[in-house]
Amino acid sequence: MKKKYIISSLLICLVVLYLIFTGFKSEGVYYLNVDELLAKNVDLNKDVRVSGIVERGTIKRVDAEKKLYFNLIGEKGKYIEVFYEGIIPDAFKDDVGVIVEGSYNRDKNLLNAEVLLAKCPSKYESKIEKTK
Amino acid sequence: MGKIGYLFEFLALVSVLLSLIAYAAALSYGQKNYAKKGALFLICQLVFTSLSAVILFTACVTGYFKMEYVAKYTDIDLPLIYKLSAFWAGQEGSLFLWVWLLAIFSGVELYRLRKYDYRYNSVVFITLIFVEMFFLFLTTFIMNPFKELDFFPSNGLGMNPLLQNPGMIYHPPTLYIGFVGFAVPFAHSVAALINKDRSAYWLKNTKYITTLVWVFLTIGIVLGGQWAYVELGWGGYWAWDPVENASLFPWLTGTAFLHAAYACRKKGMFSNWSYILILLTFELSIFGTFLTRSGIIDSVHSFGKSPLGSFFLWFMIISISLYLYIFYTKRPKEKITDIKFFTKEGLIYITNWVFVGLMIVVLFGSILPIFTQFFTTNKASVNISYYNKVSIPFFTVLFFLLGLCNVLNFKKTNISKVRLQILFNLVLSIIVSTILYINGFNKPISVVLYFVLIFAFFSIVYIVIRSGIKFGIKDLRTRRNFYASMVVHLGVIIMGLGIVFSSFYQRQAETVINQGQSIQFDRYILDVGNIKFKEFVNYVSAYVPVKVYKENKYIVTLNPERRFYKNREESFGEVAIYSKISHDLYLILASYSKPENYVGLQVIIQPLISFVWIGFLIIVIGGIINFLPIRSNESEDVAD
Structure with a gap:
């Protein structure tokens, strides 16, 4: 009877581990910021997810073709270029924190993004200024 | 003030x-x-x-x-x-x-x-x-x-x-009632442990309140999804975002707890499971709050960084240690009885493991960026397809078990009688699934999923009919708990069907066209009109009237819009949705330019998404039936 408990529990654990492992192997991506992407030796055969800030004045939108180019900068001021095609999130604009996911080409310093997420420039963090 | x-x-x-x-x-x-x-x-x-x-x-x-x-x-x-x-x-x-x-x-x-x-x-x-x-x-x-x-x-x-959005009015409070409420059964479990009460007394005391809390948590989660669907403008309702997952963890273990508690009240088994599951559920609701509050995970929903994280961690560490200490020193000795797997309790046992397993794989994905940071120099993360991939086997098993579990009894099961019934349900489900398959719903994984859902559906129909014949309509009142639980399960199945069809058979198109032109999509023709502007109290709306025709018949005019709020630089899309039972037509105004005369539209067809909301309503109705102020005895087991 105890054996049954243990065997069934172990079985589920194994399934869980197997799924986590295979799931991660095929779907896992590295999550980096711009500085880390530029500094580290990352396996670039896999997609990367990169967070950074949209550099002011670098956004080029070709709305008619749904294409978007911009530079993503890290804390140290280095940047990568990003190309994205698709629906642009509402919150996307200059100086906003974004997360992009896609394949990165080190020679061109270009990230071909399939996913573009813009963090809400929420007023959660903003300060109330004294107006009068 | x-x-x-x-x-x-x-x-x-x-x-x-x-x-x-x-x-x-x-x-x-x-x-x-x-x-x-x-x-x-x-x-x-x-x-x-x-x-x-x-x-x-x-x-x-x-x-x-x-x-x-x-x-x-x-x-x-x-x-x-x-x-x-x-x-x-x-x-x-x-x-x-x-x-x-x-x-x-x-x-x-x-x-x-x-x-x-x-x-x-x-x-x-x-x-x-x-x-x-x-x-x-x-x-x-x-x-x-x-x-x-x-x-x-x-x-x-x-x-x-x-x-x-109206979601703001009811989503957070209902979700919070769900989160906070699990503290109540948790407190009762501590009371039972401290007083060395080995019976299922505490579970009987909290039976209704736990179900109520569970219903609220479900309402909170679904309304959150509904809100995302109408507000965020990407055509979906669930993105496996860490913050969304945070609400799912206590839901999964809470659901397992409800099942363990049921078996414990009825047969006095799984009492240890009940203690551990309520601990998990309570801590996961705290953890959910922690994930959203601490800013530790990048998420679209999360609040800014705050010093709260460490407080939550300490609270969780202390409460878990205390509870486990009390549990190990005072826990009741469980009567070890032989559990046969092919009985109700056997399947409930497996079900609980599956719920916990599902929680673990989702939890793993959600906190991966945090702990890979500690052990390696690279942060790793997973995306939506990871969650879809790992959760599907669990959902498949869960609904298959539901289909089996319904027809089984506690302890002894008359195998030959039940076997026939299961076979009958299987044949029915195969027939229905084949019909769906022939009609174009032929993506392999979706076939497996709707097959188990239909199998579970027939088992409920069967068990309700059997109960009706055996006990008659008179017993609708006394057997209220049983019927309520069947209604809730039915709701979950219908919702499951909605999720399967809307996620596997969604069709979408992104187009940029000139004003006055039309788009053909699926069986619809969309006449895109001129961009218009309108001023409201706290925003200005830019919208495009889109006339929808189906088979040359005018149906409706949808107005997808973008809103420019005062003191906000960016604009916000407001989707326009035309809902039918069979599908939703979902329009997003992605971009536009008056001088350059173009409109960027995203058109999505979501098949059967109405089932998600209908199933949800049925779950809530089941919950309400459970609380109707009429007496009910506990005999929930039809075959007794």
């Missing part, structure tokens, strides 16, 4: 402290009178927190911008309803909502348990106070919503436009 609110908050903290002392005294001196004092202080606490809550509501509505919180989340032009919901729009307020709700739950428990033994009560309330003190401490000293500025701003900053 802020100062008065703060004063009440502080008094509430003092009251819970006094109440804690009184209850502790009642236990250590064995005197009932002290427990009565404890109850009195607890009522004081409820009164004080409610007064603070009233003040926070009033400050939000009247625009008392001297309070920083009010200035941060409201402004003069904000519609009244959103001024009210600004209560929980920010970090401080939503933590205070937790405090207030827990105070209300404690009040309810005070009333419910008024005739119980004081030794049991005292432990229940000490546990609730322990939790309440933690949150009151945070809102009083760390994140105080009543903090006043040293000047009176002329206007506030206003609410984030994404929050200005």
Whole structure:
């Protein structure tokens, strides 16, 4: 009877581990910021997810073709270029924190993004200024 | 005003402290009178927190911008309803909502348990106070919503436009009731452990309240999805975002807990499972709050970085250690009885493991970025396809088990009779699935999923009919719990079908065209009109009227729009949806330019998404049936 408990529990654990492992192997991506992407030796055969800030004045939108180019900068001021095609999130604009996911080409310093997420420039963090 | 609110908050903290002392005294001196004092202080606490809550509501509505919180989340032009919901729009307020709700739950428990033994009560309330003190401490000293500025701003900053949706009114409170409410069965479990009560007494005491809490949590999660569907404009309702997952963890273990508790009440088995599952559920609701509050995970929903993280971690570490200590020193010896797998209890046992397993794989994905950071130099993360891939096997097994479990009995099962029934259900499900397959719904994984869902559906139909024949209509009342649970399961199945069809057979197109042109998509023809502008109190709307035709017949005009809120630079898309039972037509205005004369539209067809909302309504109805004030006996087992 105890054996049954243990065997069934172990079985589920194994399934869980197997799924986590295979799931991660095929779907896992590295999550980096711009500085880390530029500094580290990352396996670039896999997609990367990169967070950074949209550099002011670098956004080029070709709305008619749904294409978007911009530079993503890290804390140290280095940047990568990003190309994205698709629906642009509402919150996307200059100086906003974004997360992009896609394949990165080190020679061109270009990230071909399939996913573009813009963090809400929420007023959660903003300060109330004294107006009068 | 802020100062008065703060004063009440502080008094509430003092009251819970006094109440804690009184209850502790009642236990250590064995005197009932002290427990009565404890109850009195607890009522004081409820009164004080409610007064603070009233003040926070009033400050939000009247625009008392001297309070920083009010200035941060409201402004003069904000519609009244959103001024009210600004209560929980920010970090401080939503933590205070937790405090207030827990105070209300404690009040309810005070009333419910008024005739119980004081030794049991005292432990229940000490546990609730322990939790309440933690949150009151945070809102009083760390994140105080009543903090006043040293000047009176002329206007506030206003609410984030994404929050200005009816979802804001009911999603956070219902979700919070779900989160907070699990503290109640948790407290009862501690009481049972401390008093070395080996029966399922505590589970019987919390049966209704746990189901109620579970229903609220479900409502909260689904309404969150519905909100995302109508507001965020990407055509989906669930993105496996860490914050969304955070609400799912306690739901999964909570669901497992409900099943373990059912078996425990009926047959006295799985009592240890029930303790562990309620611990997990409670801690995961705290963890969910932690994930959303600490800013530790990048998420679209998360609040900004805050110092709260470490408080939550410590609270969780301490409460888990304490609970496990009590559990190991006082836990009841479970009668080891032989469990056959092919019985109701056997399958419930497996079901619980599957729920916990599912929780673990989702949890793994959600916190991966945190812990890979500790062990390696690279942060790793997973995306939506990971979650879809790993969760599908679990859902498949769960619904298959549901289909089997319904027709089985506790302990002894007449195999030959049941085998025939299962076979019959299987054949029926194969027939229906084949029909669906032939009609073009032929993606392999979706076929497996709808097959098990249909299998589970037929088992419910069968069991309800069998029960109806055996006990007659008269028994609808006395067997109310059984029927309620069947209704809830039916709702889950219908919702499951909606999810499967809408996610596997969604069709979408993104087009950029000129004004006045038309798009053909599926069987629809969409005539795109000229861009128009309209001014509202706190925003300007740019919208495009799109005339929808199907088979040359005019149906409806949809107005997907973009809104420009005052004091906001970016614009916000508002989707337009045409809903039918069979599918939704979903339009997003992605971009437009008047001078260049183009309109960027995203068109999505979501098949059967209505089933998600219908299933949800059925779940809620099942929940309500469970609470109807009519007597019911516990015989939930049809075959008895």
